[in-house]
Amino acid sequence: MASNDEQRSATTILTTAAQSIAARLIANETTAKFTKAEISTTNLFNQSVTELQVLTSLDNVQQTADINTVTVINNNTVNVNVAIDQTKAPNNYQMNSVGLFAVDGDGKEVLYSVTVLKDPVYIHQDAMGSALGIDLETVVGQASNVEISVNPAGAVTNEILKAALADYVKTDYVKSLIPATVIDGSKPADFKEAVTLEKGAVDGAGNAIATTKNVSDGDAETLKSAKDYADTKISGKADDSKVVHTSDMRKPANDVAGIEEVNTLQTQVNNSAVGTNLITNLSSNWAQGWIISSTIGIPPTFKGDNNLRIRTLQTIPVSSNSPYTFSINDTLFKLSWLEIDSNGNTICTAPWITSANYAFTTTSTTTQLYIVVAYKTDAIINTSNLPKLKLEKGSVATDWSPNPSDILTKADDSKVAHLSGAEEIGGQKTFDTAPVDKTTGNPYITKSDVTTAVSAVNANMVHRNPNTGVVSEPVDFTKLTVEGGKSVATSDDLKSLEASAWRPLTLKNSSSGIILFKDNGNGTASLTGSANFTVAKGTKTLTPAITPPTGYIFTSLNWNERSYNNNGVWANKYMGSGSSGVLDSFDTIISNGVICFLGQDDNDKPITFSPSELTTVNNSTDCNPALVSISKV
Incomplete structure (x- = not known):
C-alpha cells in the first residue's frame, strides 16, 4: 500500500499539481473547480507516495464519471461526490483507482488526486439506470476558494414538474364527478331499491330473462317446455356415491374456498422465497477472514488470519439474473460479497455497502454468493459480533426475520431417548404405566417404593464404614454376647482397666x-x-x-x-x-x-x-x- 498502512482499504494521494493549487488557494491567489473523475482498472495500491504524486493521468481508463456534488467539510477540506453511471460502463470491469481532475483559476485542468483501492470494486454494466456514488474527502487548503456545485443532470425543476402535471387530474376528483347511481358493470351490484329495465334483461347470449311474474303466470305448457329444456341440459341424475353432501362437510359450503382462491394461495406459496432470509445468522456458520485472491474466472482463495473481516463459511445459493436486496440492522457495519458461478469461479466482487438496504441484480451466470461483514472503522471483529443481516429475493427490503434453518435446527442427538442402546436419561420422566423388565415381565419399582423399603431395613440395621468396617453411628446393645453367652467388654470398660x-x-x-x-x-x-x-x-x-x-x-x-x-x-x-x-x-x-x-x-x-x-x-x-x-x- 502506498501509505504502508495495511489496515486501510483505500488511500487518496494529492498530486504535485494539486499541492501547488492548494498552496495558491491558501494564499487567495487562485480558485478551483472539480470537473470530472476517471475510473481505471490499473492497480496502483502498492505504488509509493512519490510515484503517485508525480502522475498527471491514469492508464486503462474505463469511463469518465461526473462530479455530483461538492460540499464543505471544514476550511481546508471538501467532500467530492462522484457518480459512476453504470449505464455508460463499456462492459463489466473492476475499479482499482480513481483520478479526480480540477481546473484552477487560469483554466488549466490537472489531475488533482489519485485514490487507490486495496480491494477492487466491481462495476456492473446495467441498462436499468443504476449508478454508484463515491465520496472523495479532498484537502484543498482554502475551501472558500473552491466552487461548490450540484450537478443538475437528471434533476427536475418545480416549473417543469408543474407543467407536466397540468393536463392530469387527481383520481379523487374523477370519482367526485361520478353519480352515486352509476353501476360498475364489471362488478356485482347490490340494488337497494327496485330498478326498472325499459327493455328487459338478457343473459350473456342475448336470451331474455324471465321475471318471477312471468313464471307464476305461465301456463302448464310453457312451464313443461322449460322443464324439457332444462332436462336436455342434464345428461342424467348424479350418482349419489360420487357427490359430496352438505352433511359430509366439516365446514358449511359458504366457508369453503373456491378454486380461484386456492390458485391465488398457491401463487403466494410459489413466491414465498420473497421475504425469506437467505443468510444464516448462526455464528457457527461464519468464520474470520476474507479473500486472498478473487481473480475473475477462477475460484476464490481465502485467508483466516484477517481479524478485520468475517465471512460465510459456505456459499448462499441464488438465481441468475435476478433481483436481490441486502439489509443490515446496525449502522456500525458494512458488507460486500463475491458472485460465483456453478463451477465455483469468481464472477465479480461487489463494492462495500454502507447503507441500511441495497438492491442489486445478479449476473447471468451467478449461482451463489460469498458474503463478508466488517466494521466501517475496520476494527477487530469476530463471529460473536455478527449483526442481524438479511438477503432476500426481490428489490424491496422487508423486516428482518431469521433464516428458517436458524429456527428449525436438528435435535441434539445427545438429548433424545433412543429405542435401543444403553444411555442415561436426565430429569424427571412420567410414565402412565410402570415400565416392566423385558426378560421377566416384572414391573420396576419407583423411587418412593425403594425409599420405603430402605427405611424399613435401616430401622434394624447397624451401619458401618464400608472401607474401614467402623460403625458410623452409635448403637445401644443391651445384651451383647459372643461365643455362647460370653459378655463383651465396652470401650469404657477397657479405659477403666487401662487407668x-x-x-x-x-x-x-x-x-x-x-x-x-x-x-x-x-x-x-x-x-x-x-x-x-x-x-x-x-x-x-x-x-x-x-x-x-x-x-x-x-x-x-x-x-x-x-x-x-x-x-x-x-x-x-x-x-x-x-x-x-x-x-x-x-x-x-x-x-x-x-x-x-x-x-x-x-x-x-x-x-x-x-x-x-x-x-x-x-x-x-x-x-x-x-x-x-x-x-x-
Whole structure:
C-alpha cells in the first residue's frame, strides 16, 4: 500500500499539481473547480507516495464519471461526490483507482488526486439506470476558494414538474364527478331499491330473462317446455356415491374456498422465497477472514488470519439474473460479497455497502454468493459480533426475520431417548404405566417404593464404614454376647482397666531395671520397681531419669529416703542430709515434668534407685510403693 498502512482499504494521494493549487488557494491567489473523475482498472495500491504524486493521468481508463456534488467539510477540506453511471460502463470491469481532475483559476485542468483501492470494486454494466456514488474527502487548503456545485443532470425543476402535471387530474376528483347511481358493470351490484329495465334483461347470449311474474303466470305448457329444456341440459341424475353432501362437510359450503382462491394461495406459496432470509445468522456458520485472491474466472482463495473481516463459511445459493436486496440492522457495519458461478469461479466482487438496504441484480451466470461483514472503522471483529443481516429475493427490503434453518435446527442427538442402546436419561420422566423388565415381565419399582423399603431395613440395621468396617453411628446393645453367652467388654470398660493398671515407664540414663506407674485417680501416682542409673558429676548437673506416661507430667515430690545394705539412694530435698551407712546421697527434683537427679562434685556415680524403699513425707511409715503428684495434659 502506498501509505504502508495495511489496515486501510483505500488511500487518496494529492498530486504535485494539486499541492501547488492548494498552496495558491491558501494564499487567495487562485480558485478551483472539480470537473470530472476517471475510473481505471490499473492497480496502483502498492505504488509509493512519490510515484503517485508525480502522475498527471491514469492508464486503462474505463469511463469518465461526473462530479455530483461538492460540499464543505471544514476550511481546508471538501467532500467530492462522484457518480459512476453504470449505464455508460463499456462492459463489466473492476475499479482499482480513481483520478479526480480540477481546473484552477487560469483554466488549466490537472489531475488533482489519485485514490487507490486495496480491494477492487466491481462495476456492473446495467441498462436499468443504476449508478454508484463515491465520496472523495479532498484537502484543498482554502475551501472558500473552491466552487461548490450540484450537478443538475437528471434533476427536475418545480416549473417543469408543474407543467407536466397540468393536463392530469387527481383520481379523487374523477370519482367526485361520478353519480352515486352509476353501476360498475364489471362488478356485482347490490340494488337497494327496485330498478326498472325499459327493455328487459338478457343473459350473456342475448336470451331474455324471465321475471318471477312471468313464471307464476305461465301456463302448464310453457312451464313443461322449460322443464324439457332444462332436462336436455342434464345428461342424467348424479350418482349419489360420487357427490359430496352438505352433511359430509366439516365446514358449511359458504366457508369453503373456491378454486380461484386456492390458485391465488398457491401463487403466494410459489413466491414465498420473497421475504425469506437467505443468510444464516448462526455464528457457527461464519468464520474470520476474507479473500486472498478473487481473480475473475477462477475460484476464490481465502485467508483466516484477517481479524478485520468475517465471512460465510459456505456459499448462499441464488438465481441468475435476478433481483436481490441486502439489509443490515446496525449502522456500525458494512458488507460486500463475491458472485460465483456453478463451477465455483469468481464472477465479480461487489463494492462495500454502507447503507441500511441495497438492491442489486445478479449476473447471468451467478449461482451463489460469498458474503463478508466488517466494521466501517475496520476494527477487530469476530463471529460473536455478527449483526442481524438479511438477503432476500426481490428489490424491496422487508423486516428482518431469521433464516428458517436458524429456527428449525436438528435435535441434539445427545438429548433424545433412543429405542435401543444403553444411555442415561436426565430429569424427571412420567410414565402412565410402570415400565416392566423385558426378560421377566416384572414391573420396576419407583423411587418412593425403594425409599420405603430402605427405611424399613435401616430401622434394624447397624451401619458401618464400608472401607474401614467402623460403625458410623452409635448403637445401644443391651445384651451383647459372643461365643455362647460370653459378655463383651465396652470401650469404657477397657479405659477403666487401662487407668488402674501398672504401666512401665520410659527411663533415661539407665543401664537396666524397670519402674512401674499407676494412676491412683486422686492426682497422685504410685511408683514401684528398681533401676540402675548413672548420675553425671556436678552439683548443678541435672540428670533426667524417670519419664511419665504419655498424657501425664510429674508435678511435685518430697521423699526422705533410707537405704539398706548400701543398695539404695539417698534422695533428700537437701543434699548431704542422709543417714549413716550410705556412701552417697543425691537430690531428687522435677524438671519439665520428669524426675531428675543432681550429681556430686567428684565423678559420675552409678546408683540403684528403688522407690519401694522410700518413706512418706512425715517419715512415719515405710512407703511401698512411693507417691508422686501428677497432672494430665
